[in-house]
Amino acid sequence: MSIKKIPPSIRTNPALARATIADVARAANVSKATVSRFLNHRDQLLTKEIAARVELAIADLAYSPSPMAQALKRGRSKLIGLVVADVTNPFSVAVLRGAEKACQEAGYLLMLFNLGNDSRRESEAIEALTAYQVEGFILNTLGRDTKAAADAARHGKPVVLVDRRHQGMQADFVSLDNAGAVRLGLCHLVEAGYRELLFVSEPVRDISSREERKAAFHAFINTVAQDTVELQGHTFEGTENDEQGLDDALRSMRERAGSGLPGVLASNAVVTLRIVAAVARLGWRLGADIGLVGFDETEWAPYVGPGLSTIAQPTDELGRIAAGCLIERLRGLELPPRQIYLSGRLVTRGSSLAIANQTG
């Protein structure tokens, strides 16, 4: 007579080891299958009597099923992969927050992979996450290294892109209505009396949101604006180090403006700060000497200079909706790729109020 099963109470301290379905089965004097049925089909097939016994045992042992084992068996893991180009980017974090919330509510957990702005690692990220059987992806990345993502999609894992489109990738896409948001900011500048406009951006490259914003700027200058008022528009793209270039761009804009007022639209929060710094270097006053509207609302916008006007993105919602799209797909929704655009909101403050600042 050989000992076939070493009871878990001997294998390891019972108080410490997580109870398994076998433990519950033993305690309730039923088979593992029955416990599993109780868990997954609840009251479909079970005698009240037995169900009660199982329920008790589960409570007793504080049992909860192992998602790992479930994942292995079912091929589904209740895990969602989130790949971010840069966690330090406040926009990404806000999206992350929204997404995380929606996932939690739907019983999913988030596995995070931060690229740290190294877009070459995108495939690595997706492969690592795929290995862990994540059921789908939320991607806020450049989409340069798009192979793995396309693979994932082909393997039937739904993908949602946030803010940045991937070239030729068929997937749900959730983003700010960049064109509308840019118009919002520019209309406001024009109404506030600024006539010589400058769009300042980080290098556009192939980053879709930057492209869209720049294109919207040009469109506004070329069409809408020319009908109503005399308007000039230029753009400047520069990296963090190009202070000189930015200063020059601002100076020549002001020269072009002559007696008119120059106004700047920044393409994101980082650029906004750069412009604020440049304006300080030049000794100009925000609002009075130069108008400024920034992208992305931040906690500090109200306190810089006379307060910064901004175009606020519904970041939380972007994240929530992205997660929502994904979860719908996971529940079986079959639909051609959707494109969802959310509107920006203009927050006006002193930096775009020429008159208030001139008199005040």
Added chain:
Amino acid sequence: MSIKKIPPSIRTNPALARATIADVARAANVSKATVSRFLNHRDQLLTKEIAARVELAIADLAYSPSPMAQALKRGRSKLIGLVVADVTNPFSVAVLRGAEKACQEAGYLLMLFNLGNDSRRESEAIEALTAYQVEGFILNTLGRDTKAAADAARHGKPVVLVDRRHQGMQADFVSLDNAGAVRLGLCHLVEAGYRELLFVSEPVRDISSREERKAAFHAFINTVAQDTVELQGHTFEGTENDEQGLDDALRSMRERAGSGLPGVLASNAVVTLRIVAAVARLGWRLGADIGLVGFDETEWAPYVGPGLSTIAQPTDELGRIAAGCLIERLRGLELPPRQIYLSGRLVTRGSSLAIANQTG
């Protein structure tokens, strides 16, 4: 004769399905065990001949082992759980970033759970993460709902606390040297000529870092300072809504100061902004009318008013070291709980330069 095994090539499209160890074994004409050995013990036991065959098959099929299955078998998952009180807090994000980096380098992936400032969900978070077999925890939480964390620790899962200590919890702890940092800021204010000091904090409650900062403020006022210069110190704790209270506290501080100079130390970035707003409401000039040193260096600090002096925390390093501690434990390091303190760095700007601002 029954068909025992349906080959994977029929079960599902082979191009799409991930290869398993069995596929590799078949392709290399060896047993699964051999493949497993190749993976885990590399060249310990294998014929060159066979090793080469296995290697080839692995490359051919683009095989990589399923961490889920490994986790199930080994009980180890190469997963680390990170629980954050609030992802929108820039400090948390910075820590997250550092931790994520270190984890990636060591081959771990991060599972993130955000409490969204609802500290009651701490146990829920830890349980969810435990279910996924995370091997250890990095916690940046209040530690109010400490049961689950203690459980985890008892179950042999190492825990590292960042920034916030948990009552009675024996675990590695990584944090700013709050006392030293506070001294740094206060010494600077005193040297810059400020004599009537105020410490402004969010409600301290039981949050260890806040307690420590407040205590350090009092200690500084009571001992170090009295010997050298006449000094007064008060503290104010208020929530976001208590603008009135903050204004009053600042006003009475300035009254107490008389002809001397009042200086404020903010306990974190949020409070710093609140003070900036209050100073604007009161119509005072930062630096000249009131000195300000804030906690936490931010991207916007240089651009608010005359520039904000801050005490910068080595956030990235805190995260990296926290993750490092955890990984050491996972590798088997046995040691009593460590407490690791990193120094803050003072960044001086206009907000604490009374003279420069008065003349300028």
Added chain:
DNA sequence: TTGTAAGCGTTATCAA
């Protein structure tokens, strides 16, 4: 040095 087989904690298929 390699293969066989059991088992990790589930779920699903089949009988009973």
Added chain:
DNA sequence: TTGATAACGCTTACAA
């Protein structure tokens, strides 16, 4: 309605 039993993809005694 319930219970055996065979997977899921891997590791690891134990045999060979």
